[in-house]
Structures are given as structure tokens and as C-alpha cells.
Amino acid sequence: MNFELVDTPAAFRRAAAQLFHGRGPCAIDTERASSFRYDDRAFLVQVNRRDAGTFLFAPEGHRDALREALAPVIGGTDWILHAAGEDLPSLAELGLHPGTLFDTEIAARLAGFERPNLAAMVGEFTGVTLDNGYGREDWSTIPLPLQWQAYAADDVVYLSALAEGLTEVLDAAGKLEAAEQEFEHVRTRPAPAPKTWRDLKGISSLPTGRSLHLARALWDYRDARGRATDTSPHTLLGSKVILNIAKNPPRTPDELGRVRGFPARRRDAIEEWYAVIERACADAPSRWPDAPRDRDNPPSKSSWQRHHPESWQRFVSAREEVSRHADDIDVAPELLVQPALLRAVVWNGVASETGAAARALSAAGARPWQVDAASAAIARGLRAADSEAT
Numbered sequence: 313m314n315f316e317l318v319d320t321p322a323a324f325r326r327a328a329a330q331l332f333h334g335r336g337p338c339a340i341d342t343e344r345a346s347s348f349r350y351d352d353r354a355f356l357v358q359v360n361r362r363d364a365g366t367f368l369f370a371p372e373g374h375r376d377a378l379r380e381a382l383a384p385v386i387g388g389t390d391w392i393l394h395a396a397g398e399d400l401p402s403l404a405e406l407g408l409h410p411g412t413l414f415d416t417e418i419a420a421r422l423a424g425f426e427r428p429n430l431a432a433m434v435g436e437f438t439g440v441t442l443d444n445g446y447g448r449e450d451w452s453t454i455p456l457p458l459q460w461q462a463y464a465a466d467d468v469v470y471l472s473a474l475a476e477g478l479t480e481v482l483d484a485a486g487k488l489e490a491a492e493q494e495f496e497h498v499r500t501r502p503a504p505a506p507k508t509w510r511d512l513k514g515i516s517s518l519p520t521g522r523s524l525h526l527a528r529a530l531w532d533y534r535d536a537r538g539r540a541t542d543t544s545p546h547t548l549l550g551s552k553v554i555l556n557i558a559k560n561p562p563r564t565p566d567e568l569g570r571v572r573g574f575p576a577r578r579r580d581a582i583e584e585w586y587a588v589i590e591r592a593c594a595d596a597p598s599r600w601p602d603a604p605r606d607r608d609n610p611p612s613k614s615s616w617q618r619h620h621p622e623s624w625q626r627f628v629s630a631r632e633e634v635s636r637h638a639d640d641i642d643v644a645p646e647l648l649v650q651p652a653l654l655r656a657v658v659w660n661g662v663a664s665e666t667g668a669a670a671r672a673l674s675a676a677g678a679r680p681w682q683v684d685a686a687s688a689a690i691a692r693g694l695r696a697a698d699s700e701a702t
Contacts, residue, residue, distance in 0.1 A: 315465035317456065319370035321377035327359075327367040328381040334364025337390035337414065339471035342399045343451040343464055350538045350545070354402040355451040359386065360468040368464055371406060372452065379407035392416065392471045394430045396498050404503060413499040416471060419478040422491050424642035434470045437477040442466050485642075490681035494647075497679055514555050516612060521600030522593075527558035528601060529592035530585070549575070549585065561593060562586070610659035626697040627658040633693035634686055641685065649686045653678060657690070664694035 343356040357369040371378040391410035395417040420428035431442040482488040509531035538545035553573040562568040569576040638645040662672040670687035
């Protein structure tokens with residue numbers, strides 16, 4: 313397989329010129345290093361186009377130059393990606409945006425394949441076995457080992473053939489229009505909001521304003537330190553460790569070192585993080601944050617089941633009907649109706665009628681094909697629960 317690593321502005325321009333003279337969609341992927349670096353920016357952008365070749369763009373240190381060379385050539389054109397939602401944000405940071413999108417992972421899931429990962433799909437449609445050995449490596453490494461480069465190139469070389477094969481399967485199953493709606497939804501989805509301390513998984517389990525304040529102080533310090541050193545915050549202090557400390561604040565440095573998961577072996581870690589804890593614990597209660605409120609969002613599953621059992625049973629019944637219908641039409645239930653969307657619709661008290669379910673789904677952001685396919689199933693589940701409750 314032929315590919316070229318390009319890592320200078322002059323090389324960017326030359327590769328972009330070759331891609332300009334290619335034909336068909338651009339097959340694109342990225343490699344990131346979020347397990348090692350502060351953010352999720354791309355350290356490699358792989359682009360393949362028929363009659364042009366495969367290029368591995370290494371943008372670090374020349375990100376503006378990459379945008380200037382590549383955006384006029386591939387921006388606004390037809391793109392093929394696998395699991396595009398993972399790559400589009402980092403590509404957008406480079407000023408690269410698709411005109412249309414074909415997502416082979418979504419297509420495979422809609423087509424009913426049990427293993428929609430790239431390696432399985434490439435094997436299914438081309439007979440080629442991909443090497444899965446380097447996906448978790450530190451892609452900010454310079455220079456990139458040749459084996460890693462070959463692995464990265466493989467991620468785009470077969471995408472055009474895969475998209476063509478999946479298009480035929482979807483068209484034959486009458487699912488091509490649904491797939492196109494999903495692709496457009498992913499393409500136009502807003503960039504995710506920056507994470508804050510309130511996004512810590514399990515934050516709602518903290519019992520007091522004091523514990524929330526401590527969690528916030530630890531998160532803020534971790535974030536600032538990660539940003540300053542371009543280090544993944546989670547490698548500095550795990551989120552579960554933050555919650556453990558916030559629930560039961562250690563009274564001494566020795567107690568901190570015994571907190572499960574705390575990096576006690578790291579030089580000066582105990583002294584550094586205990587200083588953060590001491591400062592937070594010394595703050596006046598007036599600085600403590602308010603506890604989060606559910607407002608219009610569904611509560612946690614356990615809270616919903618415990619405090620609103622009838623509403624919870626409506627959700628369970630609707631979910632079961634959606635799952636049965638998804639099996640009937642050979643679509644993954646979570647693709648037919650995303651779990652969070654179904655929870656929101658039922659929690660807001662939708663009536664047990666098909667029309668009401670359709671309106672609620674549409675208002676919550678479901679695509680037209682989802683509304684058409686799932687409304688009746690949801691209504692059946694709600695009616696069954698309401699009938700049982702009476």
C-alpha cells in the first residue's frame with residue numbers, strides 16, 4: 313500500500329494539489345491523543361481519494377498552514393468517515409467541514425450488522441484483514457513509527473469501497489433515506505459544549521455543598537494543570553478519585569495517599585493535591601455551589617424508579633416495545649430511538665397515542681424516519697403501562 317506522511321507547509325500544498333485532481337469522495341480519518349494530551353485535537357489527518365493517493369497530514373506546529381492548504385480542496389466536498397462523530401470536532405478545529413457525509417459505522421448499524429466496527433466491515437466487504445494494534449497509542453509521538461503510519465493509512469484506503477457496498481445493502485433494504493437523515497444529523501450537529509466540573513459522572517451522588525465545592529476545586533485545578541502542561545487531566549487525577557475525595561475528605565496527607573486510585577507513588581502528588589483540598593475546605597460556605605437540579609431532565613434511573621414508579625413503568629414498557637420493533641425491522645434499538653431521547657419523551661408525560669408520541673419525538677429532535685418508525689411502538693408501550701396501572 314502506498315501512502316505519504318506530510319508534515320510541512322510545502323508538503324501540505326503539494327498533497328492538497330494531488331487531492332484536488334482526484335475523483336470521488338474524500339475518505340477521511342483522524343488520530344488523536346486525548347489519553348495523553350490535554351484536548352482531543354488531531355495529530356494526524358488521513359485523506360484518501362481515488363486517483364490521488366493516501367496522505368497522512370501531521371498538523372502539529374503548522375495547523376494554520378494545513379487549513380490554508382486543505383480547506384479549499386476538501387472543505388465542502390463529499391466525505392466518507394467511520395464513526396464520524398468522533399472525528400468531526402477535531403477536523404472542525406482545523407477549519408475542515410464536509411459538504412455531505414457518509415458514515416460507514418452508522419450505515420453498518422442501520423444495515424443490521426452485529427459488528428459495525430471498521431475492521432469487521434472492511435473484512436465483510438473486501439476480505440481484507442486490518443491490523444488493530446495501534447489505536448490506543450500516543451499519536452502525538454514524533455516521529456511516528458512506520459507501522460503506525462501504515463495502520464492509519466488502512467483506516468481510509470478501504471472506505472470508498474465500503475461506502476459503495478453499504479449503499480447497495482441499505483438501498484435494497486429500503487433504509488438508504490433513513491441513513492442519509494442520520495448522516496446529515498451528524499454533519500450538522502453543533503459542537504459539544506466544553507466540559508465543566510458538573511459533568512463529572514456521579515456528581516449528583518455528592519451529599520453536601522461542601523463536597524460539591526471540593527469536587528469543583530479538584531476539577532478546576534486538574535483542568536488548569538492539564539491545560540498548562542498539555543497533559544490529559546485524567547492522567548493527573550481520575551474522576552472517580554475526585555468523587556471519592558469529595559465524599560470523604562481526607563484529614564491528613566497520609567489519608568489522601570490511601571484513597572483508592574490516588575497516584576501516591578507520583579513524586580510530590582500527595583503534597584500538591586492535599587494543598588488543593590486544604591484550601592477548598594477552608595473556604596466559607598458562601599462559596600459552596602448549589603446542588604444540581606433535574607428541572608426538565610429525567611432523574612437518574614434509580615431515583616426515577618424509586619420516586620416515580622408509575623412513570624418509570626411507562627418508560628420500561630415503551631422501551632420494551634421499541635426494542636421489539638427494532639428487532640422486527642433489523643435496526644439496533646439505540647439507533648431507532650436514542651435512550652436519552654426516549655427517557656426525555658416519557659418523563660415529560662407524553663400521552664399514549666401515536667400522534668402524541670410522534671409530536672413529542674419530533675420536538676425532542678428525532679429524525680423523520682425515527683418518528684415514522686418508532687411512534688406507534690412507543691404508544692403501544694405507554695398504553696400497556698397505563699392499562700396495567702388502572
